[in-house]
Amino acid sequence: MAELTxxxxxxxxxxxxxxxxxxxxxxxxxxxxxxxxxRGRTLQxxxxxxxxxxxxxxVSQPARLDxxxxxxxxxxxxxxxxxxxxxxxLDRGLWLNVHPSLLPRWRGxxxxxxxxxxxxxxTGVTIHRTTKxxxxxxxxxxxxxxxxxxxxxxxxxxxxxxxxxRLIDDVLPDPVFTPQPEEGVTYAEKITPEDRELxxxxxxxxxxxxxxxxxPHIGARATIDGRRLLVWKARDVDGVFVPVEVQPEGGKRxxxxxxxxGLR
Numbered sequence: 001m002a003e004l005t006x007x008x009x010x011x012x013x014x015x016x017x018x019x020x021x022x023x024x025x026x027x028x029x030x031x032x033x034x035x036x037x038x039r040g041r042t043l044q045x046x047x048x049x050x051x052x053x054x055x056x057x058x059v060s061q062p063a064r065l066d067x068x069x070x071x072x073x074x075x076x077x078x079x080x081x082x083x084x085x086x087x088x089x090l091d092r093g094l095w096l097n098v099h100p101s102l103l104p105r106w107r108g109x110x111x112x113x114x115x116x117x118x119x120x121x122x123t124g125v126t127i128h129r130t131t132k133x134x135x136x137x138x139x140x141x142x143x144x145x146x147x148x149x150x151x152x153x154x155x156x157x158x159x160x161x162x163x164x165x166r167l168i169d170d171v172l173p174d175p176v177f178t179p180q181p182e183e184g185v186t187y188a189e190k191i192t193p194e195d196r197e198l199x200x201x202x203x204x205x206x207x208x209x210x211x212x213x214x215x216p217h218i219g220a221r222a223t224i225d226g227r228r229l230l231v232w233k234a235r236d237v238d239g240v241f242v243p244v245e246v247q248p249e250g251g252k253r254x255x256x257x258x259x260x261x262g263l264r
Contacts, residue, residue: 002172003027005076005093006048011217012157013080014047016098018055019165020077024172026057027072032082033061065089077168078130087132094175095130096168097137100160102126102144104180106188107135112156114188115147116213117195119206122146123156125163127171128180138177141167152215152233191218198222198231204241208234219247225263 001023007030008017017029029052034043045053052059062069067088078085079098089095101111103126108114115123124144129137143163147156191214198207198220211234214220219230224243232253233245243256 001025002075003073005030005071005073007031007076007078007081007083007085008048009046009082010080011047012100012161013098014051015158015161016077016079016164016168017048017057018051019161020168021051021055021057023165023169026052026055028070029057029059030065030069030081031059031061033063075172079164085130090130090132096140096171096175097128097130097135098164098168099126099128099135100124100157100164101188102142103128103135103139104183104185106186108188109190111188112153112160113191113195113213113218114186116153116156117210119209120147123160125160125167127164127167129175129177136180138179140171140175140177143167150212152212154216196221200224200241204236204239207241208236225260229259 003025004020005028006017006020006026008014009032017026020026029048031046031048034045036042037044049059065083065085069089071089071092074093076093076095077098078095085095099111100123101115102124106114112123122144124142126139127141128139131137145159145163196214196218198210200207200222211220211231215232219232222229222231228249230247231243232247235242235244245253246256246259247253248259
């Protein structure tokens with residue numbers, strides 16, 4: 001059982017934290033500060049903080065990282081954290097980054113979403129040393145898995161978290177690193193408002209892939225039947241784009257056929 005500090009914020013990082021806590025002693029969670037959310041704009045904890053508090057793991061929430069941050073362990077795992085780690089801290093221990101792609105493909109902020117939008121048939125998880133260059137550190141472990149044609153980003157993140165925790169446990173006793181290939185580098189830019197728009201003139205398969213990539217955490221948008229909708233699930237039926245689950249503006253998620261009945 002290793003002693004770890006884990007840096008995580010987003011739901012994927014929270015999942016990795018929970019899984020690693022089953023097999024390791026997590027001494028500290030580093031996570032982003034609480035943010036106001038919802039209509040009341042009340043401060044809400046990050047998903048990783050919620051898990052840590054339930055498990056009794058101490059939490060630190062610096063707005064930025066610098067030399068004043070205390071690190072109680074020599075080994076640190078980063079998973080969907082969201083803050084830049086300065087070189088002065090990288091030099092104080094072994095930082096292992098969990099990245100849900102087959103690096104060097106899809107370095108950056110949205111690897112799962114970009115893989116699905118691009119119609120990739122495979123993705124995976126890479127464990128690499130954290131360096132100042134974005135997702136460019138040498139690789140300690142990597143495992144690929146197929147992308148089911150119906151799987152959305154939520155399912156891919158869950159599968160990636162399971163693989164990540166297992167790989168981390170395999171790596172921790174004796175990490176050995178291999179430089180990343182120089183060929184095949186691509187970047188997964190953050191999802192923008194433009195990325196969320198469905199161009200209904202595109203092929204049905206491309207539209208379904210975009211819906212999958214943005215579900216269940218972001219949502220694709222389209223004007224259908226003259227009204228703006230979020231599209232959470234869709235199918236390609238013989239080359240025709242068929243919404244399955246939608247959400248009208250100001251409304252709740254519902255089956256598309258139920259939504260259509262409500263328009264009559």
